Amino acid sequence: MGAKRIYQEYQRPILGLVSVAGLFLAWELVLTYLVPLNPFFFTKPSLIATAFQEQVLGGRLWHDLIISSRAFLWGFSCAIAVGIPVGVLMGWRRRAEYTLDPFLTALYASPLVALAPLIIVVFGVGLLAKSVLVFLLAVFPFIFNAFAGVRSTDRLLINVVKSFGGKEKDLYFKVILPSTLPYIVAGTRIAIGRGLVGIIVGEFVAASEGIGFAISRFGDTYQLPEMFAAIFFLMITAIVLTEGMRKLEAALAPWRVGQEAR
Amino acid sequence: MVPYIQAKNLNLTFRPKNRDPVTALLGLDLEASQGEFLSLVGPSGCGKSTFLNVLLGLLKPDSGDIRLNGNRITGPGQERAMVFQEFGLLPWRTVQANVELGLELKGVAAATRRQRSAELITLVGLNGFEQHYPHELSGGMKQRVGLARALATDPDVLLMDEPFAALDAQTRDLMQMELLQIWDRAKKTVLFVTHSIEEAAYLSDRVVIMTARPARTKSTIKINLPRPRDYEMRLSAEFNDIKARIWETLKEELMTRSAGDGS
Numbered sequence: 001m002g003a004k005r006i007y008q009e010y011q012r013p014i015l016g017l018v019s020v021a022g023l024f025l026a027w028e029l030v031l032t033y034l035v036p037l038n039p040f041f042f043t044k045p046s047l048i049a050t051a052f053q054e055q056v057l058g059g060r061l062w063h064d065l066i067i068s069s070r071a072f073l074w075g076f077s078c079a080i081a082v083g084i085p086v087g088v089l090m091g092w093r094r095r096a097e098y099t100l101d102p103f104l105t106a107l108y109a110s111p112l113v114a115l116a117p118l119i120i121v122v123f124g125v126g127l128l129a130k131s132v133l134v135f136l137l138a139v140f141p142f143i144f145n146a147f148a149g150v151r152s153t154d155r156l157l158i159n160v161v162k163s164f165g166g167k168e169k170d171l172y173f174k175v176i177l178p179s180t181l182p183y184i185v186a187g188t189r190i191a192i193g194r195g196l197v198g199i200i201v202g203e204f205v206a207a208s209e210g211i212g213f214a215i216s217r218f219g220d221t222y223q224l225p226e227m228f229a230a231i232f233f234l235m236i237t238a239i240v241l242t243e244g245m246r247k248l249e250a251a252l253a254p255w256r257v258g259q260e261a262r
Numbered sequence: 263m264v265p266y267i268q269a270k271n272l273n274l275t276f277r278p279k280n281r282d283p284v285t286a287l288l289g290l291d292l293e294a295s296q297g298e299f300l301s302l303v304g305p306s307g308c309g310k311s312t313f314l315n316v317l318l319g320l321l322k323p324d325s326g327d328i329r330l331n332g333n334r335i336t337g338p339g340q341e342r343a344m345v346f347q348e349f350g351l352l353p354w355r356t357v358q359a360n361v362e363l364g365l366e367l368k369g370v371a372a373a374t375r376r377q378r379s380a381e382l383i384t385l386v387g388l389n390g391f392e393q394h395y396p397h398e399l400s401g402g403m404k405q406r407v408g409l410a411r412a413l414a415t416d417p418d419v420l421l422m423d424e425p426f427a428a429l430d431a432q433t434r435d436l437m438q439m440e441l442l443q444i445w446d447r448a449k450k451t452v453l454f455v456t457h458s459i460e461e462a463a464y465l466s467d468r469v470v471i472m473t474a475r476p477a478r479t480k481s482t483i484k485i486n487l488p489r490p491r492d493y494e495m496r497l498s499a500e501f502n503d504i505k506a507r508i509w510e511t512l513k514e515e516l517m518t519r520s521a522g523d524g525s
């Protein structure tokens with residue numbers, strides 16, 4: 001009776017945990033009892049766990065993470081600083097939209113990671129090239145979401161602020177930005193994913209350290225458990241970041257909770 | 263003597279892209295005296311709200327003259343404030359911050375704002391809800407916030423654009439009574455747009471009936487019911503006579519409009 005109630009209360013985390021654990025268990029069992037494991041082609045969870053322990057607790061992957069984070073933070077900050085003003089401007093000023101739209105459409109539609117080799121040639125191996133790559137990938141969600149947020153701003157609220165004597169600046173800060181903020185936060189989640197792609201691709205192409213480099217080096221040297229450990233480490237980092245944004249979204253826009261409920 | 267509010271020969275045509283132009287106001291004349299409660303009724307879409315927005319200063323007429331206290335209206339101003347039909351509350355602001363919006367834009371110091379918003383929140387009966395967000399309020403409460411916000415800057419003229427249209431019938435009756443009490447104390451000039459003949463007759467000193475679009479004033483009916491008015495007054499024969507008179511005039515316009523729609 002008590003167990004049943006606990007299950008009903010926590011159905012979501014329990015089922016989520018069971019499915020993940022089930023996957024790893026099946027993976028482990030199949031490669032232990034059914035199919036002989038060829039360590040050059042594949043690996044299994046128990047080996048990954050050992051490698052994870054060594055690499056993460058040993059500090060090697062933390063070092064790579066910090067290296068990668070540096071480029072990520074630079075590129076991402078620039079994406080915020082450029083993307084939000086550009087998106088807001090495009091949303092509010094039709095001429096800005098018409099002028100910039102062709103470039104954005106073209107760049108957003110193309111797989112920008114194709115530019116990675118060129119960017120590394122131009123900016124050299126290291127922090128700068130990786131930051132540029134992160135910036136290029138992460139800036140678009142900020143632009144497009146800020147744009148969509150401004151466009152969805154309620155005209156009535158603009159009129160309200162105008163009717164009380166609000167100036168252009170007041171419209172931006174008292175109506176447009178607050179109403180766009182939830183869109184920007186949602187864009188941030190997408191941008192995190194794209195930014196991580198930028199980092200990893202940059203480090204695949206040319207690097208001497210960083211998470212992407214670690215994954216690629218372990219792969220090249222057939223150290224598959226270590227490679228998977230690095231991949232899972234990256235995955236966990238991404239989950240922490242995007243879930244953090246989700247929490248932040250709820251904290252920054254409490255009124256949205258009510259809107260969604262309606 | 264110059265009327266307090268005077269609109270003379272106002273014309274306004276909207277010219278939306280890729281669509282036929284719509285003449286909202288055509289030679290509209292209207293006058294209101296200070297402290298008067300004036301209602302505008304007319305067929306829906308006739309241009310009543312357009313007129314309020316011209317008076318508020320958000321829309322500019324193509325031609326004609328509109329003056330408040332002898333001064334031509336060219337844009338929004340502190341002596342006018344609007345209560346909007348769809349409330350127009352900023353969803354990211356608490357009740358208190360919404361009420362303070364006008365004061366903030368005027369550059370009033372925070373301490374004064376706080377004091378003033380507290381007074382008005384009490385006036386509209388929202389004590390205890392200062393820190394609530396609009397989505398946590400009922401329609402009636404939201405419009406109380408809208409009213410408090412409009413009154414906060416202490417305007418001389420209160421423009422109300424079908425303020426109670428989105429409320430249920432009982433809340434609406436209650437809000438009407440409270441509005442009369444507040445008006446009685448604050449002595450504002452009120453221009454009140456409504457669809458409801460009953461509402462117009464109950465609240466107003468005069469009811470202006472507008473023509474079908476484009477809006478002109480068709481006729482004005484003076485409401486000589488004593489004040490303060492109470493709910494029971496609505497049951498009197500006199501009140502029903504007034505309603506009948508407004509209805510007779512309005513009916514012709516509604517016919518015109520439906521004939522126009524058919525063509």
